[in-house]
Amino acid sequence: MTTLLNIDKDQWLVILTAIIAIGTIILVWLTWWLLKKSKQNIDNSRLIGLVEKALEKIPTPLDPDQPPIISSSDLKKLEEKMNLISKRNISLSPELLLKLGNVEYTQGNPSKALSYFEIAFEQAKANGDYVIAGGCLGNIGVVYKNKGDLDTALKYHKNAMKIHVDIGDKASEARDLGNIGLVYEIRGDLDTALKYYQDAIRICPDIDHKECLTACLNNMGKIYADKGDLDRALKCFEDALAIYREIDDKLGEAISLGNIGLIYMNRCDLDTALNYYEDALNIARNNSYKQVEASQLCHIGSIYMDKDDLNTALKYYEDALKIARDIGYKQNVANYLGNIGLLYTYKGDLDTALRYQKDALTIDRKIGYKEGEAADLCNIGLVYSDRGDYDTALKYHEDALMIARDIGHRQGEARQLRNIGLIYEKKGYPDSALKYLKDALGVLEKFKLAYEKDIIIDAIEELNKNKNKDG
Numbered sequence: 001m002t003t004l005l006n007i008d009k010d011q012w013l014v015i016l017t018a019i020i021a022i023g024t025i026i027l028v029w030l031t032w033w034l035l036k037k038s039k040q041n042i043d044n045s046r047l048i049g050l051v052e053k054a055l056e057k058i059p060t061p062l063d064p065d066q067p068p069i070i071s072s073s074d075l076k077k078l079e080e081k082m083n084l085i086s087k088r089n090i091s092l093s094p095e096l097l098l099k100l101g102n103v104e105y106t107q108g109n110p111s112k113a114l115s116y117f118e119i120a121f122e123q124a125k126a127n128g129d130y131v132i133a134g135g136c137l138g139n140i141g142v143v144y145k146n147k148g149d150l151d152t153a154l155k156y157h158k159n160a161m162k163i164h165v166d167i168g169d170k171a172s173e174a175r176d177l178g179n180i181g182l183v184y185e186i187r188g189d190l191d192t193a194l195k196y197y198q199d200a201i202r203i204c205p206d207i208d209h210k211e212c213l214t215a216c217l218n219n220m221g222k223i224y225a226d227k228g229d230l231d232r233a234l235k236c237f238e239d240a241l242a243i244y245r246e247i248d249d250k251l252g253e254a255i256s257l258g259n260i261g262l263i264y265m266n267r268c269d270l271d272t273a274l275n276y277y278e279d280a281l282n283i284a285r286n287n288s289y290k291q292v293e294a295s296q297l298c299h300i301g302s303i304y305m306d307k308d309d310l311n312t313a314l315k316y317y318e319d320a321l322k323i324a325r326d327i328g329y330k331q332n333v334a335n336y337l338g339n340i341g342l343l344y345t346y347k348g349d350l351d352t353a354l355r356y357q358k359d360a361l362t363i364d365r366k367i368g369y370k371e372g373e374a375a376d377l378c379n380i381g382l383v384y385s386d387r388g389d390y391d392t393a394l395k396y397h398e399d400a401l402m403i404a405r406d407i408g409h410r411q412g413e414a415r416q417l418r419n420i421g422l423i424y425e426k427k428g429y430p431d432s433a434l435k436y437l438k439d440a441l442g443v444l445e446k447f448k449l450a451y452e453k454d455i456i457i458d459a460i461e462e463l464n465k466n467k468n469k470d471g
Contacts, residue, residue, distance in 0.1 A: 044090050049083060051096060054078045058099040060132070061175060062113075062139040066251070067106040067326050068099075069290050075107070094124035094132045108330030108367040110143050117143070134163035134172055138179060144185055148407030149369030154183050174200040174212040178219055185223060186371070188410025188447035195225050211246050214240040214256070215443060217425075221259060225266065226411070228273045228450025234263045254283040254292045261299060265306075291332070294323040298336060305343060314343055334372050335364040338379055344384055353381045374403040374412050381419060390427050394420065411451050414443040418456055425463065434463050 054077065058068040070078070082100070085092065092100075101116030105420035141156030161176035180198035197220045204213040221236030222400035237259040244252035277299045284293035301316030321336040341356030357379045364372035381396030397419045404412035421436030438461050444453050 010192060014203070036297050038246050042089060047084060047088075048090065048092065048096075051078070051081050051085070051092070054081070055096060055103070056097040058102055060095060060098050060102070060135050060139075060345045062102050062105060062142045066255075067291055067329050067331075068102045070103055070106075070329060072326065075103070075328065078103070084094075089163075093134070094120040094127065094129060095457055097123070098132060098136060098139065105139075105143060106330075107328050108363070110147065110368050114140060114143055131168045131169055131172065134160045134167075134169070137163065138172070138176060141179060141183075142340050145186070146371070148403070148409075150187060150408050154180065157183065171209050171212060174203045174209065174216070178204070178212075178215055185219075185226075187408040187441075188413075190223050190227060190447060190448055194220060197223065209241050211249070211252070214243050214249075214252055217243075218256065218259060219349060221263075225263065226450060227448055228453070230263050230266060233258065237263065250258070250283055250287045251289050251292065251296075254287075254296070257283070258292070258296055258299060265299075265303065270303050270306055274300065276290040277303065290323050290327050291329065294320040294327075294332060294336070298339060301339065301343075302452060305346070314340065317343065328369050330363050331369055331372065334360040334367075334369070334376070337363070337410075338372075338376060341379055345379075345386060348384050348386075350387055354380065357383060370403055370407045371409055371412065374400040374407075374409065374416075377403070378416060378419065385419075385423060390423050394423050397423065410443055410447045411449055414440045414449065414451060414456075417443065418452065418459075422459065425459075429464050430467055434460065434467075437463070 001379060011296055031334050044266075054070075054074060058070070069122050089166045097116045097410035101113040101120065104110075104116060106429035117136045121133055121140075123134035124130070124136060141153045141160065144150075144156060145153035157176055157179045161173055161180070164170075164172040164176055168220035176195045177200035181193040181200070184190075184193035184196065198214045201213060201220075202212075202215045204216065217236045217240040221233045221240070224230070224233035224236060235440035237256055241253060241256035241260065244250075244256055257276050257280035261273045261280065264270075264273035264276060271292045276317070281296035281300065282297055283289070297316045297320035301320065304310070304313035304316065317336055317340045321333065321340065324332040324336055337356050337360040341353045341360065344353035346358060348355075361373060361376035361380065364370075364376055377396045377400035381393045381400065384390075384396065387393075397416050401413060401416035401420065404410075404416055417440035418435050421433045421440060424430075424436060425433035438457055441453070441456050441460065443449070444451060444456070
């Protein structure tokens with residue numbers, strides 16, 4: 001039989017040769033594709049490994065007081081890697097997403113941080129990784145706290161704590177209790193805040209978690225300082241310092257020394273405060289704790305401000321500002337700009353002061369830090385008050401008061417009521433001045449705050465005395 005399907009032998013030979021050739025081409029292409037895919041998978045794994053390495057020292061819990069530090073050069077390299085990951089649509093683990101969110105928050109990008117935290121939460125929940133899921137909720141709560149949305153922050157922190165209680169993660173539960181306490185502290189509900197800190201302390205011995213205990217002691221010390229009970233505050237800070245030294249935690253030791261310095265500064269013992277700040281600064285520098293170094297430089301600058309040595313104070317403030325800019329922590333950049341602005345106000349260079357305060361305001365508004373925004377508005381109001389432009393000053397203090405009330409920051413509310421009262425006094429309206437000063441005193445007394453209470457009482461007494469003279 002010479003044909004098959006009406007196709008002769010020679011034609012079949014051509015067809016079979018073509019099929020074999022095509023098959024060979026397909027096989028070669030498939031081999032090449034698989035090799036390429038394998039190489040890409042290796043490249044992708046290597047890329048993820050490089051991101052893991054870059055984020056190795058970034059903690060998963062978000063703590064604005066001890067933000068994750070990443071140098072500008074390392075940050076640029078990380079951004080390049082993340083661009084490649086985005087182009088290749090590579091999935092990252094929830095833990096890496098959580099750390100990336102912390103970096104974004106420090107860089108002043110709260111919306112990006114929230115996006116990372118929310119994606120990480122959904123992935124962690126789907127994977128059954130409730131430790132990371134709870135951590136995501138806690139970090140989201142921190143972002144909302146600093147945005148001034150305290151009700152939303154509280155909801156997230158309580159949801160985080162529920163997860164950690166359910167899985168028996170005592171260390172994270174203690175952290176959640178501390179975060180909830182911080183929200184109540186900002187609201188001015190110091191007794192409730194103290195209760196949460198004490199609850200956290202009760203958990204710490206069960207888990208032999210010294211870092212948890214010291215964090216709670218530091219938080220309690222700040223509460224007692226706000227209440228004006230400096231002796232109890234000092235004891236909390238000294239107890240924390242002793243534990244940090246016992247476990248050889250240099251970062252904690254530096255922070256506690258700084259806290260003790262604040263107590264002596266509040267007592268107007270400037271030389272003792274300076275000694276503590278300098279000890280904290282030395283530890284921070286020796287261990288490359290840049291954030292703590294900047295904080296201590298700022299504290300030392302404030303000491304020299306109080307000593308009336310403005311040139312030395314300015315040098316320390318500028319050094320702190322440089323570090324904050326180098327590490328990219330926008331919140332502290334705004335804070336230190338505000339301090340420099342206050343110094344120029346004190347020097348009488350009001351144009352320079354206003355420029356610094358407006359720069360600080362721009363940053364705080366951009367990153368959504370409401371407490372900082374209110375402080376900046378207040379500082380700008382002080383500049384206009386010193387210029388004698390009381391109406392403009394009044395507007396800035398009223399805007400600051402509105403924010404303080406919106407976010408429930410009671411100390412800030414009292415500060416603005418006092419400032420508005422003092423402006424009315426300067427404008428020659430003693431009755432309005434008395435009303436605002438008494439309202440300020442009422443806030444302090446209602447929430448058991450000590451902030452400048454004696455100054456407000458003295459101002460009220462002076463106004464009443466002048467009214468009686470006029471009468």
